Amino acid sequence: MAALVTALAACGGDPATTEGTASGGGGNTIKVGLLHSLSGTMAISEVTVRDAELLAIEEINKAGGVLGKQLEPVVEDGASDWPTFAEKANKLIAQDKVATVFGGWTSASRKAMLPVFEKRKALLWYPVQYEGLESSPYIFYTGATTNQQIIPGLDYLKEQGKKKIFLVGSDYVFPRTANKIIKAYAAANGMEILGEEYTPLGHTEYSTLTNKVVQAKPDAVFNTLNGDSNVAFFKQLKSAGVTAESMPVLSVSVAEEEVTGIGIDNIVGHPVAWNYYQTTENPANTKFVEAFKAKYGAAKVTSDPMEAGYNSVYLWAEAVKKAGTVEVEAVKKAAGGIALERPEGLVTIDGETQHMYKTARIGIIQPDGLIKEVWNSGEPIKPDPFLKTYPWAGGLAS
Amino acid sequence: MEGFLNQLPIGLSIGAVLLLIALGLTFTFGQMGVINMAHGEFIMAGAYTAFLLQDLAGRSAVLVALPVAFVVAGLMGLVLERAAIRHFYGRPLDTLLLTWGVSLVLQQLARDLFGAPNVQVLSPTWLQGAIGPMPYNRLFILALAVGSVVAIWLYMNRSAQGRRMQAVMQNRQLAATSGINTGRVDQRTFFIGSGLAGIAGVALTLIGPVGPTLGTYYIVDAFLVVVAGGLGQLRGAVIAAAALGLLNSYAEFWTNASLAKVIVFAAIIAFLQFRPQGLFVLRSRALT
Helix, strand or coil: CCCHHHHHHHHHHHHHCCCCCCCCCCCCEEEEEEEEEECCCCHHHHHHHHHHHHHHHHHHHCCEEEECEEEEEEEEECCCCCCHHHHHHHHHHHCCCCCCEEEECCHHHHHHHHHHHHHHHHCCEEECCCCCCCCCCEECCCCCCHHHHHHHHHHHHHHCCCEEEEEECCCHHHHHHHHHHHHHHHHHHHCCCEEEEEECCCCCCCHHHHHHHHHHHCCCEEEEECCCCHHHHHHHHCCCCCCCCCCEECCCCCHHHHHHHHHHHHHHHCEEECCCCCCCCCCCHHHHHHHHHHHCCCCCCHHHHHHHHHHHHHHHHHHHHHCCCCHHHHHHHHHHHCCCECCCCCEECCCCCCCEEEEEEEECCCCCCCCCEEECCCCEEEECCCCCCCCHCCCCCC | CCCHHHHHHHHHHHHHHHHHHHHHHHHHHHCCCCCCCCCHHHHHHHHHHHHHHHHHHHHHHHHHHHHHHHHHHHHHHHHHHHHHHHHHHHHHHHHHHHHHHHHHHHHHHHHHCCCCCCCCCCCCCHHHCCCCCHHHHHHHHHHHHHHHHHHHHHHHHCHHHHHHHHHHHHCCCCCCHCCCCHHHHHHHHHHHHHHHHHHHHHHHHHCCCCCHHHHHHHHHHHHHHHHHHHCCHHHHHHHHHHHHHHHHHHHHHHHHHHHHHHHHHHHHEEEHEEECCCCCCCCCCCCC
């Protein structure tokens, strides 16, 4: 895979422009790239992140732009296809000469783009929670890493007295890595893992899996399913008689955006782990939710990855202002330590890992489809993508 | 042990879903030889019909939607057949590419009309609950599959139209020389095949996602059932769907979902080595 991506990177652009990265356009605008899946299976999630990023660009432009220049978004479609992400990233950097790129959702798309950004020394802002164990010098990770979402989720289950856990996930890198961490945590915290099941992405037949879960009688299920599988899983779990009271299912990839599609009836009362909810109370969020609804329609909801995408643009703009240039190395240097009040609360860039300090929040899905916070970590958690500060996690990073 | 026993009805209900999504294909692929990649999108059209009818019919939309979705998806199929496919009869590869393109267009159309996120279709309150491991909505799908098979069998064997359809399928030239308007029969076959996809779409709202990419999740399974059952063979499709459902159910119970998929595919490949024509073979003296 890496070889393929490198090959694409090597033949994708005009070789003469290879060194000319991040000029961002010489005129009165600064070009920025937005690279998400606007078609294919991931479009369901990624389109909304692009919308949130466009909103941030519009707001920044209204307030006078960055360094006296207006931001000009260049939107590309990754088409839910990982080599396409690499190819389009290459195009944005080499041909459009964007100052930075905001993009990606799945870990597979990030891993496909990573070598392109490292080779061309360009910047990517990646807005989705992920499995950790990565720290590229050319990526800023604005979603949660594992110690800001999965571990707090486990802390919450432990607090609730849930000792027997069943793991259900989609069959790819994020759920498998997440479950490795969960098993190590469980071993160190006296929890028992009753089963660990994976289904292919896009799987829709969950009757057998439901039977296995019901027979194992766990206290709770830890759900790392992604995409449309969540709809089938929750519908079939509900019709088998499983409720949030009898067996709570904690999800880490179900946000406000997905709840209606799953059917509120089918998921009401189940817990989720994120860093942001539409209902999170602070002035920055009120403003964000109002602006988003005004631009895209009153029925729209805001979710954690959308908020992280929205933040990415602001954090980059702040770093550019501090650096006084869009030049990548200067922006990277300036970014460390930048702290902004965002809809989720205070977000600080950790210069060392290029991850964010974020507050972990556990929420319960309400009958109106929104998520109500029931627990939070109290303060922003320092990002620890390699889980170096957790003694039980030794050996996971290798 | 209880888990093991539960897998039996679960396997049959998986088979019912497979049968429902494949029934339409036994017409369009099985009888007409059209590799219709847009079949999944007709399923999607059925699901969205149920979604739209919710405003009128509330929670019982699923029932009202069954006949409406049959007509909606059927008409979509008819338009596709008249506008494009009929120009490509006898050219399976071209049809495959054509209908694949149509399926992409329809997916994007759904995305533009209904938005990229999945939509909510509430299931009727009287379908909530379960007998043992069998939820009522699964029993409903099982009944719907059985009902559809009976209706198709009656149509094919007891009505004049159905017999004409069989005649065209067995020997097109001879049917044409006997005075059967084969073009008309093709239209009707495509209408019914596509309409059945619409019915499957309504049923799937009870257990799966309702979104623009819904069809892509089912299209491969649908073709598997038709290929394993034998082209154009109703009883082949029924037996293949039940067998694949049970195999899937137990393979996943003993291993896991990813491996179960591998086992099912491997079993079908092995089976086709012995019976390349599928379970049942249509015998015909037509010069094709």
